[in-house]
Amino acid sequence: MSTPSTRALPKQHEGTREISLAQAVNEALAEELRRDPMVFVVGEDVAEAGTPFKVLSGLVEEFGPERVLDAPISEAGITGLGLGAAMTGMRPVVDIMFGDFVTLVMDQLANQAAKVHYMSGGNLRAPLTVRTTLGATRRSAAQHSQSLHAWLAHVPGLKVAVPATPYDAKGLLKTAIRDDNPVVVFEDKMMYSTKGLVPNEEYTLPLGSAEVKREGEDVTLVATSSMVYVALDAAAELERAGISAEVVDPRTLVPLDRATIVGSVQKTGRAIVVDEGHRSYGASAELAALIAEDAFWHLDAPVRRAAALDVPVPFSPVLEDETVPTAESVFELAKALVGKP
Amino acid sequence: MSTPSTRALPKQHEGTREISLAQAVNEALAEELRRDPMVFVVGEDVAEAGTPFKVLSGLVEEFGPERVLDAPISEAGITGLGLGAAMTGMRPVVDIMFGDFVTLVMDQLANQAAKVHYMSGGNLRAPLTVRTTLGATRRSAAQHSQSLHAWLAHVPGLKVAVPATPYDAKGLLKTAIRDDNPVVVFEDKMMYSTKGLVPNEEYTLPLGSAEVKREGEDVTLVATSSMVYVALDAAAELERAGISAEVVDPRTLVPLDRATIVGSVQKTGRAIVVDEGHRSYGASAELAALIAEDAFWHLDAPVRRAAALDVPVPFSPVLEDETVPTAESVFELAKALVGKP
């Protein structure tokens, strides 16, 4: 296992190269745009600007403004348009600049995209991909820092991916685009420069397959998105304290790889869920409830949650830093849970 | 304790009378409109029509069209307007006809109303009340049957009420209107004709106070909104099977009366959460995770959840009836959990 501090999790592939998560997303889009003429990207400032995070740089140059479209500031409209295109043979990728703006597309996603296949008795389908962000500590304050993945994961008919590494981000995004269902992909905006190895050759990753990012014996840290790095850093620290932590990354919240998660806790007997959404009624609650139910007879201690405080994200750095789980807070939680002084 | 089948839960008050939940809501609004000239009601078809559920009948006649306003079909706009009025001294009650339409107001509620007090460092406040519905089995299909309370409960800054009885509905709504924070009140639309006793004199109920709706020893059923009746029916059935079930109604999801819920499970050692939202990433997950964590050392069995299937609500009665928890399914779950054959 690598040192988490490099933020690179090597994979055991022949012929790998190191790229950033932004690049991984860019490559996934470019490859799928190249592969399937039905794929297009629509969003605000996605073309020449390549998004404010510069994640899409170069795409409009290669694929032209008819396949990489700058849209008006109309999140609901763009998503609805993407859905209609998806229902009629295309594979749109809708870019919602900040995850905080999913507030504006909940009707299009939850009432429309998620339900179209079911309501039509299977006759219509909506192969729509929505890319958006999550994550705080960017000093962007309450309306540009939220991690709202729990809302989407609560809607049957949607799939939800929360990749943590360039490898996962690329592989899952490609699969999302090819999937015949609406998939919402959340990328932590603080992670775009995070580096990691990806294979040189093309690959995809299945939705619904968790990965053990680090093996351990004493406690399982189930961590999502950038919290995987927090968990890995905590695990490194725990190792120094004589505690062996396993880090499990669900990679997709829907479908959820319950077997891998529960299996890990059945082995370790202890679990902490680390997620950057607000604690109450968040994704961490589902993961904790699942573990508490399915691994009940193996648990040596209650399942703990490390999640964002139940407060709007404040601007001031000294306040914002209090709101998110850190390697230190997870370390302390784990130490207490395992009962080592 | 009354027989749950009457759907009336008597309270031990002097001078009570029986009214329907619709009437309870109507009375709460009328009393608050009378009491405070800053209160007004805005929504679609709320005036002469008194809403499609006829819950607001008579209000426009008493208070006039300037305080009971028929609005365009603009859920986001209405909620935004209510928020602006709330921030400038009024106490609006915004009527969102079906809970499914909260999809359209998530930005106004989550990004605006919920955060205004915090973002302004406590200088602004938003005493806004939003009334809406939840609940299926009305043959209204996927876009008019959802129970989306978990989304709102996940947003710090919002309060969320899920009353089950006329008594609770009236008392909580009055408090919501007087509360200086945005409060979303979910009423099960199948429950409007449910009868119950209320005191003749005026009363309010605090937000954040759960109620033990039935006492028991062997298992705790934590049930929300109309699921309280499902739980009570199941409890009656369980009693016949020799199992004593306690039914705890949180009444508000935010603030949440953790002490009463956890206290009950610490006594019984077993818990089932009954909630009509979808199971995955739903309100039942938070309640289950809370219990599993805080009552861990008292639990004799895993916390179970009885929630709506993770499927869009289908139209056909034979399908729809499969989607929601029933007294029978809760009974079976409890019996298995308690381990009596």
Place this chain on the structure above:
Amino acid sequence: MATEPTTTPQTLTSELALQMYEQMRRIRSFEERVNDLYRSAKMPGLAHLYIGEEAVAVGVCSALHRDDYITSTHRGHGHCLAKGASIERMFCELLGKEAGYCHGKGGSMHIADHEHGNLGANAIVGGSTGIATGAAFSAKSRRTGQVAVCFFGEGALGQGVLYEVMNMASLWQLPVIYVCEQNFYNEYTHYSETTAGEVAARPAAFGIPEEEVDGQDVRAVFDAACRAVERARSGGGPAFLTCATYRFHGHHVGDIDRGYYRSKDEEEQWRRRDPVEILAAWLVDRGIADRSKLERVDENLAAEIAAAADAALEAPYPDPREVNEHVYA
């Protein structure tokens, strides 16, 4: 089927006029039966009857190809039939039966008929405006020459998303026709209480050409639709038709006492402008059909409807286990 021309007709032939009559009558009779089914408690849930508005759906859909798209509303039976759906499968869907268009999962408010380009009724007011606009985007991108028609009631003018997508339709010159069914009521509230300014100014604000049409005159609707469709198909961009019409029944089948929101007098005046009668009179006047011929059409339809309803009532419900199917493709 009368409603499946394979090329857009530009002129109203006698044959087409007769087909339109039959189609309007079919919708009328279908819905009368739906009303009966509801009144006799044989139909679950609710239904929003289209009776009185038939000329809009039939006039517009007669200008469409089979593979053109439509999106529909809570008041969608007329659109669905006019686009070519089978009566029996519709009855089955409304009754929650397995043989319904959506295997009983959609019901009245969600019927979709992908075989005829009907992307679905929608129970969210304005909820399908994005879908229709996206279908038009798709048609343009795929260069198929298809157009998309977005039906909605004037109540949808309250929904912001309509403006968001009209803006894009205009910017990108998408082949989408917004058909506003102006029946003057948003449920139980008169549109003048909910709608500021002129309806025509709304699409105009986005540079979309608008036309006001007598929605009780199927020939007028057809003409306007043909113009809009032709322009859209040939790359001329979106259009907006406001069709003035009236629902003869209540907002839904249970809305019987309407006195508090609209007068009997108003209802009667509109009933005098019955779209089926207006076309019938014209057909007779023009010598295209005589009354007895039309009566025969009506009788045949009555029989067709009765048989379809009976079959649907007899048809089996889905297996309860199907509840878990079709959540994901």
Place this chain on the structure above:
Amino acid sequence: MATEPTTTPQTLTSELALQMYEQMRRIRSFEERVNDLYRSAKMPGLAHLYIGEEAVAVGVCSALHRDDYITSTHRGHGHCLAKGASIERMFCELLGKEAGYCHGKGGSMHIADHEHGNLGANAIVGGSTGIATGAAFSAKSRRTGQVAVCFFGEGALGQGVLYEVMNMASLWQLPVIYVCEQNFYNEYTHYSETTAGEVAARPAAFGIPEEEVDGQDVRAVFDAACRAVERARSGGGPAFLTCATYRFHGHHVGDIDRGYYRSKDEEEQWRRRDPVEILAAWLVDRGIADRSKLERVDENLAAEIAAAADAALEAPYPDPREVNEHVYA
């Protein structure tokens, strides 16, 4: 403060014109300092500079009473100052300090100053249109004679909620003035790529009177605002002002290389229409002030700004435990 008239001035006195000059200069200098703070990594997060657009905020706010409401945007420093905020408390907020307007919880994109009726900047494009409209509803209901001004960039024309609330403002004749700051760019995309038809037709679609104003000429803005405010205050309903203007800097402080979305040439042309200079020239021309008097104003402001920034830089951060305060009132 120059920006706190207690009655709406109807004519531009020399005194008021000088106050406007000072206020525009104050905004300019404040923001130049903000830019420096960011460039020297002393300011967390980002800021969206208003430089170049000062005449809009100052012209409009000069037509308002202290207790009139405004809502603002991500580019909100100008609105906040023009409505009367203190420079030091603003610096403190931008630096995340306890003494800031929001105790450091809001930051640049969420400054609110309830003492002067500023209901807050908003980081959701179009996000405050409902709030402003509701404040106007409230003013009308409470019969206070207040008006509400809703500032937004032309990018907000893409947000459906704007149309939803304009409809209600018109229906209910609410005293709200929508001020569209037309600076031609939505972030890095020219508005013509995102905006179909004529901007003026958007409010017109809802029966709201619209006026196009030279947003670099504070006197023109002030005149138009006075008319709109007067009408709104006296029960005449909403208005919409489109103020053509330009942000001289990038979309935010980090947007330095702008060549790919707008030309140096265009930037230079607009810089020649500097609102501060335009007013200065007029003041001199009219003999209201000479250059040396204006320079003294500038120097005094420079000192004021420097002192405020220094104080803010020294000011303490909030206690980390405050993170849990103010979630609920």
